[in-house]
Amino acid sequence: MHEYYAELGTEVWEEEVVPQQITNNIYLANTYAKLIIAQMQDYISAHGKPIDAPFYILEIGAGHGRLSFYLLENLRQAFEVFEWPKRWLKFIMTDISLKSLETWKTHHALKPFIDEGWLDIAVYNANRDSEINLVISGQKIKTDSINKPLFVICNYIFDTLIQDAFQVINHRLHEVGLVIKNETQIEKGDLKEYFKDAQYEFVKRPIDINYYPESPVLNKILQAYEVECENAAFLMPLGAFQCIENLRKFTQQPVIFLVSDKGVTDKSLFDPDEDPDISFHGSVSMTVNFDALRRYTELCGGNCLLMGDKGADFQVANFIFNADYKISNTTYAFANSLSCFSPQDLFDICYIDDEPITNFKSLESIVNILNLAEWDPNIFYDYHEQIIEKLENNDDITVSVEHSILNGLERAWRFFFKLEKSQDLAFAIGATLYNMGFNERAIEFYNYSLEFFGKDKDTYFNLTLAYQALENYTKAHEMINESLKISPKDKAMAELQSELEV
Numbered sequence: 001m002h003e004y005y006a007e008l009g010t011e012v013w014e015e016e017v018v019p020q021q022i023t024n025n026i027y028l029a030n031t032y033a034k035l036i037i038a039q040m041q042d043y044i045s046a047h048g049k050p051i052d053a054p055f056y057i058l059e060i061g062a063g064h065g066r067l068s069f070y071l072l073e074n075l076r077q078a079f080e081v082f083e084w085p086k087r088w089l090k091f092i093m094t095d096i097s098l099k100s101l102e103t104w105k106t107h108h109a110l111k112p113f114i115d116e117g118w119l120d121i122a123v124y125n126a127n128r129d130s131e132i133n134l135v136i137s138g139q140k141i142k143t144d145s146i147n148k149p150l151f152v153i154c155n156y157i158f159d160t161l162i163q164d165a166f167q168v169i170n171h172r173l174h175e176v177g178l179v180i181k182n183e184t185q186i187e188k189g190d191l192k193e194y195f196k197d198a199q200y201e202f203v204k205r206p207i208d209i210n211y212y213p214e215s216p217v218l219n220k221i222l223q224a225y226e227v228e229c230e231n232a233a234f235l236m237p238l239g240a241f242q243c244i245e246n247l248r249k250f251t252q253q254p255v256i257f258l259v260s261d262k263g264v265t266d267k268s269l270f271d272p273d274e275d276p277d278i279s280f281h282g283s284v285s286m287t288v289n290f291d292a293l294r295r296y297t298e299l300c301g302g303n304c305l306l307m308g309d310k311g312a313d314f315q316v317a318n319f320i321f322n323a324d325y326k327i328s329n330t331t332y333a334f335a336n337s338l339s340c341f342s343p344q345d346l347f348d349i350c351y352i353d354d355e356p357i358t359n360f361k362s363l364e365s366i367v368n369i370l371n372l373a374e375w376d377p378n379i380f381y382d383y384h385e386q387i388i389e390k391l392e393n394n395d396d397i398t399v400s401v402e403h404s405i406l407n408g409l410e411r412a413w414r415f416f417f418k419l420e421k422s423q424d425l426a427f428a429i430g431a432t433l434y435n436m437g438f439n440e441r442a443i444e445f446y447n448y449s450l451e452f453f454g455k456d457k458d459t460y461f462n463l464t465l466a467y468q469a470l471e472n473y474t475k476a477h478e479m480i481n482e483s484l485k486i487s488p489k490d491k492a493m494a495e496l497q498s499e500l501e502v
């Protein structure tokens with residue numbers, strides 16, 4: 001896994017190999033922002049304003065960085081509203097992949113935050129490193145070096161780290177070991193091939209309850225499962241526990257984990273007798289046992305906030321260690337955001353089998369769904385063709401729907417984060433504006449498309465149409481010529497060129 005991510009960097013998301021939408025959306029970023037602000041308010045009511053040192057937000061395994069950007073953008077707005085000085089906060093994006101760091105440094109959405117000193121970056125292995133060396137400021141984070149509460153964001157990372165598998169059979173605890181049957185015959189060089197070719201089986205053997213000699217807390221969790229469950233298969237997120245322990249060493253102050261992952265939250269949801277499920281999606285991942293994380297946090301004297309819908313496959317949780325103050329604002333914000341609805345619900349509403357829903361009766365219904373999704377750029381992108389189709393078919397567009405779309409497009413663009421090679425958001429916004437008759441604005445976005453996604457025959461073709469609609473024939477000619485340079489044999493372009501010559 002280390003090799004896979006370190007080698008490929010952000011490429012795995014640019015090519016859409018590893019899934020990311022559910023942990024990287026406006027809805028989740030807004031929820032995190034609310035929880036961070038609420039926790040800061042809780043701290044300030046007890047200890048006063050953080051004049052001497054900032055709160056830190058550390059993102060572990062930030063990957064491509066989209067969530068970090070959404071969150072920073074949201075927090076920027078919150079800080080303006082609360083009139084809090086920026087020096088109260090420092091955001092640090094980390095990953096094991098140096099290659100990803102190189103991408104972040106120059107990324108159009110992240111660079112402004114780096115330049116203004118809000119964002120720093122570091123290579124950090126959550127299971128191994130005892131220091132964090134910040135690349136931009138040169139600062140070193142070491143044991144006890146942070147003296148304000150530390151926020152830690154762990155999205156789709158605990159499912160990536162090491163896990164131990166167990167099964168309780170008739171109230172007797174068993175270790176579940178994984179054996180690769182054809183280990184000696186498979187090539188180790190290419191990871192993809194390795195995952196594909198590996199034939200494995202699980203082997204169970206009864207174990208002593210003192211399984212983790214160095215961790216009485218983990219043994220207590222195992223003992224509890226043995227007593228409470230007659231038959232249950234479960235995982236212990238060992239890498240997650242290590243990560244929590246490593247990070248807690250950086251400060252004596254509260255450490256607040258915001259975690260989103262696929263997971264189970266209650267022992268009643270453990271399968272009675274199932275082998276561990278390993279998902280293959282470029283890399284590999286396994287479900288996270290949030291029930292064990294909750295028990296761990298509580299055994300360490302911490303607080304744990306879990307989603308109201310315990311059965312949801314995708315969970316968002318808040319684990320809080322060392323808070324010596326009341327966390328009423330945080331608890332309220334969590335309940336208010338996650339007692340019923342969650343990112344999973346939003347995606348289940350917007351997509352069926354990973355495809356956007358198609359049977360909308362009106363443009364307004366699509367706008368309603370996008371309003372619910374807060375015009376998340378990815379969701380808008382997936383729906384833009386349907387919007388354009390409705391506009392082309394002269395679906396009634398009322399003044400209020402037009403306003404909603406214009407507002408929405410502005411919002412989607414504010415959160416533009418270039419990642420997927422195939423998702424040209426600027427082009428999608430330009431095409432929507434053109435179909436609404438806003439030709440000058442459309443041209444602006446087609447130009448952004450050229451800037452961010454390079455020269456493209458369709459972008460020049462659409463620019464031609466927009467200039468033609470504005471009766472700017474000089475520019476229209478220029479654009480169709482550019483388009484034909486890229487695709488000299490294209491019939492539609494040749495026709496448009498002849499039309500312009502008449």
Ligand SMILES: C[S@@+](CC[C@H](N)C(=O)[O-])C[C@H]1O[C@@H](n2cnc3c(N)ncnc32)[C@H](O)[C@@H]1O
Nearest residue numbers: 005020023061062063096124125126127155156
């Ligand atoms: C599934 S991706 C999640 C990326 C991003 N957080 C998201 O939600 O889309 C896992 C990320 O964790 C990083 N990672 C893997 N092992 C790690 C470790 N031991 N310490 C820190 N990061 C790690 C990988 O490089 C990768 O960026």
